[in-house]
Amino acid sequence: MKVVMINGQNHKGSTYHIGKILCEKITQENEITEFFLPKDLNHFCTGCLACIQDESKCPFYNQKKVIMDAMEEAEILILTTPTYCMAPSAPMKAFIDLFYQYWIPHRPRKSMFLKKAIVVSTAAGAGMSKAIEPVKRTLKYWGVPNVYTYALGIQAGNWEEVSEKNKIKIEKDMKRLSEKVKDSKVKQPSLYIKFMFNLMVKAKQKEDYFSDESKHWKEQGWLDSKKPWR
Ligand SMILES: Cc1cc2nc3c(=O)[nH]c(=O)nc-3n(C[C@H](O)[C@H](O)[C@H](O)COP(=O)(O)O)c2cc1C
Incomplete structure (x- = not known):
């Protein structure tokens, strides 16, 4: 099972x-591809x-393409x-912005509607949910139907400082989360996402200003009643 991990930090902390x-816990080492931000974008x-x-006209397309593929x-x-500061790291926010074209109103990817994703954040004490929320929202607007989260107030500035008690808890939590993710079926998108997608179909059928976007929708068959989800 192929897993891509995108880290909103260059360093290997908690x-x-x-x-x-x-x-x-999800897959074998040779199935894991890791990216570090900002090093890789x-x-x-x-x-x-x-x-x-x-999307190939983005000035940073070459770096983005490696991650996209x-x-x-x-x-x-x-x-x-x-x-x-109760938010995602700046490199993670930059990553979200640089993948703006994936949002459903623009050039969504069919493959995203068939994926699972997990967002992980740690803080010393508070604000993890605020860091996770924009990342989770982005994945949902990319069309990813199964989005899981893991947040931990870790009371440490780096991995070495994390207490043994917390390390045992993390092991147990990751075992449980990995099983949950592996066992889950890929869901249908929420009613809200389906509604938005269908609204966009109507908009793209009329649109001429962003005509290249409409062409993308046409090529996928989405303007002729095909849907990206199963
Ligand atoms: C710039 C900066 C801002 C931070 N803001 C918060 C914060 O809002 N809330 C908090 O509890 N910890 C905050 N921290 C602490 C880190 O979130 C915490 O140590 C985290 O576990 C570090 O993860 P890492 O080991 O992966 O780098 C901040 C740390 C830095 C460097």
């Missing part, structure tokens, strides 16, 4: 280690909107971010 334990979105016309092939995406 958040990374929890994500890695989870990966290893060291840019901010320039706001040019080229990506929603043609890996995500396309994976069954499970794991996104990790430390909690910084």
